[in-house]
Ligand SMILES: [Ca+2]
């Protein structure tokens with residue numbers, strides 16, 4: 001019985017460790033270091049405000065990244081909309097030498113939206129196979145450049161922060177191992 005519990009604890013620990021391991025590394029994904037690590041399209045209007053990137057339509061930033069299957073790309077975003085008749089939108093693309101790996105529009109602003117921030121949002125994308133390429137965030141003005149511009153705010157680009165339940169599970173796995181190790185020592189005396 002003890003052995004079964006010990007094995008279960010170990011399995012839980014191993015599963016948790018495997019779950020947190022990730023190859024996805026983004027340089028300066030939190031924009032704490034300005035735009036260091038990101039390539040900014042020369043025509044873009046991009047600034048860093050409160051350690052987050054703000055892209056005025058039409059702008060883009062990109063960086064070369066590596067990933068493995070199952071890696072999750074997570075980022076926080078917000079959108080300041082100014083629209084009467086058009087529908088500004090934000091998207092990310094992932095391109096490599098053989099073409100487009102992914103192109104995801106994660107927000108389209110509604111028409112006749114009063115000028116305001118949408119509110120903080122999170123988006124997550126799971127890679128289905130190993131690869132590398134350019135991750136690019138784009139803020140698009142649906143009608144005319146420099147007319148009713150919107151702003152895409154991006155921050156915390158990288159692997160998702162582990163959920164508290166995962167940390168708890170990880171903790172209980174460790175505690176379980178410590179308990180049985182101590183128990184074993186006692187039994188030997
Ligand atoms: Ca930040």
Ligand SMILES: [Ca+2]
Nearest residue numbers: 086088148149
């Ligand atoms: Ca617009």
